[in-house]
Amino acid sequence: MKSYKKWSAAERTASLKKTNQAIKDGLIPQATKCERCGQTEGKVMYHNDDYSDPIKYLVSMCWRCHMILHSQWRAPMACAKYWFEIKAGKMYPPVFKHDFKILEIDHGIK
16 A cells, blocks of 8 residues: 555555454444445445544545545546546446556546
8 A cells, every 4th residue: 555645555554454343343334335426336445534533534435436536646637537427427337356457448547
């Protein structure tokens, strides 16, 4: 895991471990529906907006929306286009594996 915004890779990894433990312990439910596009199939996970609290700031997201969100700084135009399409009701196919080629093929994000 890489550093993201002001959070180091170590901080993000520690937060993810705590989030996964909270899911395992039943403190929070497993993510099942993307809050951005509505996707319920494929990889659905949590994005943490603030890694200081591994439970409080979670947003349920499909893999595609999650990776688009993390790509906003390096590909702002492609990401803006994606969010516009999602807002307009477009539904992309679900993603079942962590594969960045999907972002490159479908959205031009490298």
